[in-house]
Amino acid sequence: MAGFVLRVKTKSGQKIVNGLAPHDKVFQLKAKLAELTGVPVAALHVLSGFPPKPVNLDATDATIERIGIISGDTLIVEEKQIMFRSNDFGRSHIVDQESFANAPGVLMRKVVPADNSCLFTSVGYVLNGKVDTSCASFMREIIANAVAADPDEYSEAFLGRPNADYCKWILKADSWGGAIELSILSKFYGLEIAVIDSINAIINRFGEDQHYAQRVFLIFDGIHYDPLYLEPLDSGSIQTIFPTEDERMLLEAAQLAREARSSRQFTDVQKFTLMCIDCKIRLNGQAAAQQHAKDTGHTNFGEVAA
Known part of the structure; x- marks a missing residue:
């Protein structure tokens, strides 16, 4: 045929x-x-x-x-990875059952490894219901391919570095993801990605203008991303993907953002101290680290006590 x-x-x-x-x-x-x-x-x-x-x-x-x-x-x-550790398997995972969507539950954070790929692991979790760090390399390639394919949209002015340099950079396992990467993944998977910003108690919605039918939630504390899921009160299955028309979940996410800010569940990116692993220089705040990376090409940083 x-x-x-x-x-x-x-x-x-x-x-x-x-x-x-x-x-x-x-x-x-x-x-x-x-x-x-x-x-x-x-x-x-x-x-x-x-x-x-x-x-x-x-x-x-x-x-x-x-x-x-x-x-x-x-x-x-x-x-897919043929070998898994026993704790890699996720719980039973529901994404779109109407009977479950209106069930009582609590929006909760799933902590994923802080390994410079937390954004990608978090997106993998809301898609598949399990923590699988191996998905990061696949998502990095999705992003690099999308950026390389559209040098006009992803210009040096937009990326903060030449298009080809960015593509090489994002493929490195120690490169952090952010807004650019979230917008590309939102488009690739056809999902709105709502990110709770616990610093400013706001929600940034990637893909909101595309009118996607489904929405997922992440939380960001200034450095680290974690996925969010609905823990039901009367079921053993979690839910991570929600209809975009479900205003209840947006309201719960907004409340969670306010609670996270009031309890200071965030890192002040202007004050935290990083060390460049390559040259051992201490840098105060995210802006200093970004400038150092631009000046030297070094992208391997670790947080240290101030």
């Missing part, structure tokens, strides 16, 4: 799948995706829909249409 076409997003860019039909088997789809992306069949992790949800590829003898994939769908293909 020549008219059956799938779009595929991978860390190396967007691709098109031709040569399949709705009645073809899932194992044929897996073989095609492996061929197209270079990801081994056993390591394929495929997401589809809005918000992106995992596609069940285990029923290899089922037809493609049987697992809910239709012509024109966009598939996000990632390479």
